[in-house]
Amino acid sequence: MPGNFSRKPPAASAPSASPVSPAYVFPAIKKAVKISQTEVQLFSNYIYSLCGIHIEPSKAYLLETRLGKLLEREGCDSFTAFYYKAKSDSSKKLEKEIIDGITTNETLFFRDHSPFELLKHKMIPEVIDKRSATAPKGAPLPIRIWSAACSTGQEVFSIAIVLKELLGQHHNYIIKLIGTDISDAAIKQASYGIYNKFEIERGLPRECLQRFFSSCGENWKINDEIRSMATFRKINLMESFAGLGKFDIIFCRNVAIYLKLEDRVAIFNRIADALESDGYLIIGSTESLTGVCPRFIPKRHLKSIFYQLR
Numbered sequence: 001m002p003g004n005f006s007r008k009p010p011a012a013s014a015p016s017a018s019p020v021s022p023a024y025v026f027p028a029i030k031k032a033v034k035i036s037q038t039e040v041q042l043f044s045n046y047i048y049s050l051c052g053i054h055i056e057p058s059k060a061y062l063l064e065t066r067l068g069k070l071l072e073r074e075g076c077d078s079f080t081a082f083y084y085k086a087k088s089d090s091s092k093k094l095e096k097e098i099i100d101g102i103t104t105n106e107t108l109f110f111r112d113h114s115p116f117e118l119l120k121h122k123m124i125p126e127v128i129d130k131r132s133a134t135a136p137k138g139a140p141l142p143i144r145i146w147s148a149a150c151s152t153g154q155e156v157f158s159i160a161i162v163l164k165e166l167l168g169q170h171h172n173y174i175i176k177l178i179g180t181d182i183s184d185a186a187i188k189q190a191s192y193g194i195y196n197k198f199e200i201e202r203g204l205p206r207e208c209l210q211r212f213f214s215s216c217g218e219n220w221k222i223n224d225e226i227r228s229m230a231t232f233r234k235i236n237l238m239e240s241f242a243g244l245g246k247f248d249i250i251f252c253r254n255v256a257i258y259l260k261l262e263d264r265v266a267i268f269n270r271i272a273d274a275l276e277s278d279g280y281l282i283i284g285s286t287e288s289l290t291g292v293c294p295r296f297i298p299k300r301h302l303k304s305i306f307y308q309l310r
């Protein structure tokens with residue numbers, strides 16, 4: 001962390017220079033590289049072009065704290081030098097690491113509880129009823145769920161656990177459960193399905209841990225029966241995702257808060273295109289689509305809000 005570099009050595013460990021003791025040589029103290037206002041503008045434009053995340057000029061510290069280590073690792077002495085290094089990296093590795101560093105991947109299992117209650121008691125049963133009314137007799141029913149901006153996968157595996165508990169071996173269903181995110185590091189962790197003690201303790205009921213995870217050194221790994229229900233892909237919501245097809249249920253939670261209003265409008269319009277006409281959209285508990293996408297109307301079931309197309 002940048003703060004660590006400015007720490008002075010403790011007084012007790014610095015013997016005074018004297019004729020009998022060699023002069024104390026202070027270790028080279030690296031100063032964290034500071035970002036100038038011009039560089040804040042340069043980087044916020046760059047980050048916006050990479051992932052749509054909007055960084056206010058007042059959030060200079062965010063750039064310093066989240067990108068400082070990368071800048072230092074790359075041996076750059078200014079954010080300008082770091083910018084040009086990233087721009088000229090044809091492998092795009094640095095660009096990906098900048099996205100990993102700047103995105104907030106905060107998530108947890110069964111986050112906010114109520115969307116998963118809604119999934120279990122309303123959305124999945126209704127999707128099954130509606131699809132079985134039109135499907136040929138005996139044909140397996142498709143259930144297509146997308147977790148857009150799924151971070152490290154906890155949301156996807158919470159959905160998979162609900163599906164498993166509700167549908168058992170689900171032989172009569174073709175489940176398409178896909179998790180997408182812009183961060184390579186997040187998608188990689190989601191694909192492995194491995195979580196540390198801290199991540200496991202956040203939201204995962206004990207019985208789910210025992211039933212659906214196996215210990216893996218100091219960590220926990222999701223069992224194959226749950227892992228195999230989901231696929232993960234890197235998708236930037238700022239770009240077209242029409243290739244994903246249509247979904248019965250879409251979770252797009254806690255990502256729009258980082259984006260500009262005009263980008264939220266565009267993304268939720270494209271999400272509306274990706275949703276079946278009778279499908280369901282779940283957004284974050286502190287988010288709203290009022291003034292963002294009038295194609296959706298909010299509906300309430302018990303204590304939960306979900307959205308459907310008009």
Ligand SMILES: C[S@@+](CC[C@H](N)C(=O)[O-])C[C@H]1O[C@@H](n2cnc3c(N)ncnc32)[C@H](O)[C@@H]1O
Nearest residue numbers: 051103105107149151182183236237253254255
């Ligand atoms: C706070 S997490 C939300 C995770 C999960 N949906 C939840 O609510 O717990 C936000 C996620 O959005 C992702 N993200 C940010 N900008 C994105 C973009 N343009 N396209 C896709 N994902 C993005 C970040 O990488 C991060 O993993």
